Amino acid sequence: MVMACRVINKRRHIGLQQLSSFAETGRTFLGPVKSSKFIIDEECHESVLISSTVRLLESLDLTSAVGQLLSEAIRAQYNMYRTGTSTLLFLVGAWSSAVEECLHLGVPISIIVSVMSEGLNSCSEEVVSLQVPIHNIFGHLDNTKTFSGLETFSVSLCPLLQVPSDTGLTQEEHDLKDVASQSLTIYSLSGRPIQSPQFFKPQAEVETDKSTSQTPKNSQLADTHCRKSILIHSRHFNSTDNNQWISEPDGFLDHGTATSKTYGCNDLVELAVGLSHGDHSSMKLVEEAVRLQYQNACMQQGNCTMPFMFDISRIFTCCLPGLPETFSCVCPGYITIVAVSSTTLIKELQNQPVRVVLIEGDLTENYRHLGFNNSANIKTVLDSMKLQEDSLEELWTNYVLQVLTQFNVNLILVQGNVSEQLIEKCTHNKLLIIGSVNGSVMQAFAEAAGAVQVTYITQVNEDCVGNGVYVTFWRSSPLDIVGRNNGMAILLKTEGINLVTAVLSSPVTAQMQTKEDRFWTCAYRLYYALKEEKVFLGGGAVEFLCVSHLQILAKQSLRKENHACSEWLHNTSSWLDSSLAIYRPTVLKCLANGWHKYLSTLIYNTASYSTEFEASTFIQHHLQNASDSGSPSSYILNEYSKLNNGIFKSGVSTKQEQIPRVYDIVTPKIEAWRRALDLVLLVLQTDSEVITGLGHTQINSQELEGFLFL
Numbered sequence: 075m076v077m078a079c080r081v082i083n084k085r086r087h088i089g090l091q092q093l094s095s096f097a098e099t100g101r102t103f104l105g106p107v108k109s110s111k112f113i114i115d116e117e118c119h120e121s122v123l124i125s126s127t128v129r130l131l132e133s134l135d136l137t138s139a140v141g142q143l144l145s146e147a148i149r150a151q152y153n154m155y156r157t158g159t160s161t162l163l164f165l166v167g168a169w170s171s172a173v174e175e176c177l178h179l180g181v182p183i184s185i186i187v188s189v190m191s192e193g194l195n196s197c198s199e200e201v202v203s204l205q206v207p208i209h210n211i212f213g214h215l216d217n218t219k220t221f222s223g224l225e226t227f228s229v230s231l232c233p234l235l236q237v238p239s240d241t242g243l244t245q246e247e248h249d250l251k252d253v254a255s256q257s258l259t260i261y262s263l264s265g266r267p268i269q270s271p272q273f274f275k276p277q278a279e280v281e282t283d284k285s286t287s288q289t290p291k292n293s294q295l296a297d298t299h300c301r302k303s304i305l306i307h308s309r310h311f312n313s314t315d316n317n318q319w320i321s322e323p324d325g326f327l328d329h330g331t332a333t334s335k336t337y338g339c340n341d342l343v344e345l346a347v348g349l350s351h352g353d354h355s356s357m358k359l360v361e362e363a364v365r366l367q368y369q370n371a372c373m374q375q376g377n378c379t380m381p382f383m384f385d386i387s388r389i390f391t392c393c394l395p396g397l398p399e400t401f402s403c404v405c406p407g408y409i410t411i412v413a414v415s416s417t418t419l420i421k422e423l424q425n426q427p428v429r430v431v432l433i434e435g436d437l438t439e440n441y442r443h444l445g446f447n448n449s450a451n452i453k454t455v456l457d458s459m460k461l462q463e464d465s466l467e468e469l470w471t472n473y474v475l476q477v478l479t480q481f482n483v484n485l486i487l488v489q490g491n492v493s494e495q496l497i498e499k500c501t502h503n504k505l506l507i508i509g510s511v512n513g514s515v516m517q518a519f520a521e522a523a524g525a526v527q528v529t530y531i532t533q534v535n536e537d538c539v540g541n542g543v544y545v546t547f548w549r550s551s552p553l554d555i556v557g558r559n560n561g562m563a564i565l566l567k568t569e570g571i572n573l574v575t576a577v578l579s580s581p582v583t584a585q586m587q588t589k590e591d592r593f594w595t596c597a598y599r600l601y602y603a604l605k606e607e608k609v610f611l612g613g614g615a616v617e618f619l620c621v622s623h624l625q626i627l628a629k630q631s632l633r634k635e636n637h638a639c640s641e642w643l644h645n646t647s648s649w650l651d652s653s654l655a656i657y658r659p660t661v662l663k664c665l666a667n668g669w670h671k672y673l674s675t676l677i678y679n680t681a682s683y684s685t686e687f688e689a690s691t692f693i694q695h696h697l698q699n700a701s702d703s704g705s706p707s708s709y710i711l712n713e714y715s716k717l718n719n720g721i722f723k724s725g726v727s728t729k730q731e732q733i734p735r736v737y738d739i740v741t742p743k744i745e746a747w748r749r750a751l752d753l754v755l756l757v758l759q760t761d762s763e764v765i766t767g768l769g770h771t772q773i774n775s776q777e778l779e780g781f782l783f784l
Contacts, residue, residue, distance in 0.1 A: 087174060087758065088761065089139075089758075090170040092141065093140060093167060093170040093753070094170045094174075096134070096163075096166075097163050097166050098167060099130060100127050100163040101164065101675055102679065103126065103160040103163075104160050104161070104672070104675050104676055105677075105679040106351045106352030107679060108125040109679070110123050110124060110125040110588065111123070111124055111130065112124075113133045122584050122587055123582070123587075125588050125592075126159070126160075126588065126592075126595075127152075127159040127160045127162075127163045128159055128591075129588075131144070131148060131149075143757065144163075144753065147166075147750075147752075147753045148162055150749065151746055155598060156595055156598035157598055157602075157739065157742050158743055158745065158746035159746070161746045161747075161750075162750045164671075164672055164675065165747065168668035168672060170754050170757070172668050173190075173664070173754055173758050175667075176657075176660060176664050181661060182657070183758060183759065185653060185654055185661065186755075187755050188654065189654070189661040190751060191751070193627070193661070193662050194665070194748065194751050196627065197619075197620040197623055197624065197747075198747070200619060200620070200707070201616045203707040203711075204610050204616055204619060204707065204711075205740060206339055206609050206610070207339070207607065208340070208607045208608055208609060209338060209339075210340050211604070212382045339737070342364065344734065344735070345737065346360065346600060348609070348612065348734055349596065349600055349603060349739070351612075351736070353592050353596055355402070356592045356593045356595075356596045357596040357600070359402065359403070360389075360593065360596045360597045361600070362403075362404040363404045363574045364384050366574045367382075367384060370406065370572055373570070374570055374572075383605075384601055386601040387514045388573055388574060389574050389575075389597060390408065390512065390515065390574070391575070391576050391578055391590055392575050392576070392577050392578070393578050393586050393589075394561075394577060396581060396583060397579040397581065398581055403577050404575070405565065405575055406567065406573065406574055407565050407566055407567030407568075407573055408515050408519075408565070408567070408573050408575055409548055409564070409565050409566075409575040410511075411561035411563055412561065412562055412564055413561065413562070415501065416506065416562070416564075419501055419506055420506070420545060420562075420564055422504060423484055423504070424544070424545055424546040424547065425546070427542045427543065427544060428483075428485045428543050429482055429539050429540065429541055430485040430519060430523055430543045431478065431483050431485070431539055431540075432487050432489075432525050432526070432527040432528065432538075433488040433489065433527070434489050434490075434527045435489065435529045436488070436490035436492070437474070437490070437492045437509070438491060439466060439467050439471075441490070467493070471496050473531075475500065475505075477531055477532075477534055478505055481536060481539050483505065483539060484505055485506050485543055486506070486507045487516060488507065488509045488511060489510075489511050489516055490509065490510070492507050492509035508566075515573065518572055519568065522542075522568045522570050522572070523541060524542075525540025542568050542569060544565075544566070544568065546564065546565050547562075547565070548564060548565045576593060578590055578593060599739050602740075606740055606741060608740055609737040609738060609739060609740060610738040610740055610743065611711075611735070611737065611738075612736040612738035613738075614677075615710050616738060616743065617673055618706075620666070620669050621666045621669045621670050621693075622697055622700045624662050624663070624666035624669075625701065626701070628658070628663050631658040632659040673693050677689040677693070
């Protein structure tokens with residue numbers, strides 16, 4: 075009889091514990107309904123409302139080596155994709171705990187690293203079956219079709235992890251109200267109210283539903299694992315019998331996957347709603363920005379025969395804190411903030427085309443090429459005696475005004491900093507200077523206005539000046555657009571310019587940063603979905619498939635364990651291979667537990683269940699159903715088929731309605747998984763070599779406090 079024991083080590087893995095501790099701070103950011111946090115500055119006592127992992131880490135003390143590694147991993151994910159950071163942070167904590175569990179059970183570190191890496195690779199191949207192709211989404215775009223009733227949509231996690239409709243709140247509502255006390259109506263894409271579907275009911279109702287699910291009327295909802303189908307998404311799947319599992323030499327499985335219907339997305343509204351993840355107001359602005367870009371591309375080409383690509387580098391935001399949220403909108407052109415003192419100048423320049431000059435560097439007197447900059451602490455005697463600094467600045471300012479007047483310029487866009495003295499003088503001479511302009515904005519005005527960007531004002535000539543730029547107030551009354559920062563929004567536009575600005579406003583100044591972050595998250599979700607031309611069935615479906623897949627792999631590996639043990643006794647030279655087979659089920663289960671915790675927290679955060687234990691039990695119930703079906707991917711696809719067909723028992727009405735699907739972007743999600751596991755395994759190996767020692771896994775009386783028999 076073999077007794078299981080837990081190895082208790084005196085030298086704890088501090089790095090893994092720190093990762094788990096850091097990850098705990100971001101649990102509330104997981105899922106479509108986020109609980110925001112107030113960050114208070116100890117020095118100035120100003121507070122900021124955040125619901126983003128990146129903003130949270132900016133406020134935490136991450137001076138330790140592990141904290142720096144975590145910050146770099148999350149920053150790399152954010153800089154590349156602008157999404158997936160909450161998933162990354164949570165999985166870092168969950169898998170750190172999973173690795174600690176493996177260490178307590180005496181699993182060698184080399185086997186933990188090997189099996190977890192293999193398990194993640196296997197899951198990445200498995201979830202290909204849940205990809206939804208995006209095709210011809212702009213081929214029949216209806217410019218009149220908008221997000222009808224979008225703000226009142228209720229986003230569920232997915233048909234597999236359905237949550238009540240009262241949790242489908244927008245972010246603003248959740249920040250101010252108790253989620254559990256709300257009751258909202260779900261609206262279909264056509265704008266008609268429907269009752270929240272309850273696909274998964276308590277066990278008693280499930281048993282009742284089984285008797286009716288096989289009737290001819292609902293035959294299309296029958297389990298699809300009894301059919302034969304060919305999955306063309308991956309070369310790893312074959313048209314084999316769905317109940318026949320094929321064992322591979324490394325212990326992983328390959329199987330045929332059946333689908334009840336071919337999924338695809340060719341509608342921009344459907345895609346945007348699916349990727350909004352509950353933040354409908356931000357995604358609506360992004361969808362409108364895409365439409366404006368598409369319309370502009372059609373006008374420039376004369377027709378829409380050329381393929382259109384969403385250019386996110388030509389999307390910008392203009393934040394107006396202190397104003398009502400009704401001011402938020404999307405406009406073609408470039409909207410920026412200028413001082414209220416420029417009101418008179420803007421009134422004189424509007425309604426007439428002006429000439430523009432584009433300066434790439436700073437527009438200051440001491441701006442030079444690096445090779446021509448004088449040392450700050452050295453002055454020649456001639457310079458100090460002949461001219462003072464004030465007179466140098468004055469001479470330079472007069473020269474700039476002379477150049478701009480010579481070429482009849484009224485607008486100067488500067489990518490860098492601008493001299494305050496020059497701004498003041500130019501304003502008096504009816505010249506508008508705008509500094510700190512993004513490089514993409516400069517390029518867009520260069521293309522549309524025919525201007526040439528120059529580095530120094532001395533390079534300006536007639537060929538560098540652009541024409542046909544219009545400057546006007548963003549709103550008809552300037553007093554309506556003065557925010558708390560005493561700034562005024564103006565619109566710069568010229569014919570054919572490929573620029574779109576999203577104006578973001580909020581009466582709560584502390585919420586402004588969060589509002590901007592959420593907009594860019596939605597924008598990048600849609601950008602990568604259109605770029606990759608594929609998305610995942612979302613809302614937890616992908617993670618659910620990973621858990622189910624790893625459980626199946628662990629079960630098969632467990633059947634090989636006894637054979638490996640007997641081989642080990644007869645052939646000691648194969649210790650490594652035998653140990654790998656013995657420990658594989660344990661490591662795979664621990665890896666799966668990380669995703670299981672992810673799903674439990676996801677559901678718990680939506681206030682569907684009072685405890686995470688109840689949410690975990692709910693997931694386990696459907697994991698068992700998926701396992702019994704013979705093909706977890708078919709089980710998920712079948713439930714999505716039910717959702718798409720709109721057939722459900724509402725308890726009130728029997729009408730068939732359609733509710734929006736939930737989608738996830740493919741590459742950012744997979745990369746978040748990989749970065750999370752790579753970070754955990756890196757810290758694990760560093761702990762073992764630096765903190766714990768290379769021989770920490772050896773069982774001896776000096777290293778162990780004892781054995782805890784299980």
